[in-house]
Amino acid sequence: MLLGCGVFSADVQSVWKVVTDVRNCGWRSDLSRTEVLNEKQFVEYTKDNYPTTFTITVTEPCKRWAFDMENSNMKGHWTGVFTEKDGQTEIDFTEEVTAAKWIMKPFVRAFLKKQQELYVSDLKKYCDMNLTNGD
Numbered sequence: 001m002l003l004g005c006g007v008f009s010a011d012v013q014s015v016w017k018v019v020t021d022v023r024n025c026g027w028r029s030d031l032s033r034t035e036v037l038n039e040k041q042f043v044e045y046t047k048d049n050y051p052t053t054f055t056i057t058v059t060e061p062c063k064r065w066a067f068d069m070e071n072s073n074m075k076g077h078w079t080g081v082f083t084e085k086d087g088q089t090e091i092d093f094t095e096e097v098t099a100a101k102w103i104m105k106p107f108v109r110a111f112l113k114k115q116q117e118l119y120v121s122d123l124k125k126y127c128d129m130n131l132t133n134g135d
Helices: 011-020 102-130
Strands: 002-008 031-038 040-048 051-060 064-070 075-084 088-101
Touching: 002 011, 002 064, 002 102, 011 064, 011 075, 011 088, 051 075, 064 088
Parallel strands: none
Antiparallel strands: 002 088, 031 040, 040 051, 051 064, 064 075, 075 088
């Protein structure tokens, strides 16, 4: 289980909107585009145009968002928990992933840790530039 966490100087509604607005991926440095298939499914494409399909399993606005994810290298589940404290937002993101190919198993944990750190870093940069309280 991999974990991404952080505290943002923005209200929970604003952070929630950024994370769950899958159409707007411009703040993500690892993606070239997204494609919404329906209200429960979307596809993210890396800069190399590698697709991952996501199926939303839980939506509790401003509290919890979860989905299953799958591509040719892995499948798994992601859960994001959002908590507001004193006008700031605390996030707690967890991933459970299984490599699709045995040769990928030694690398999947390190790769996903790097991806989760990049995601949180990109989100923090975006929030600091666009959503900080007091602006």
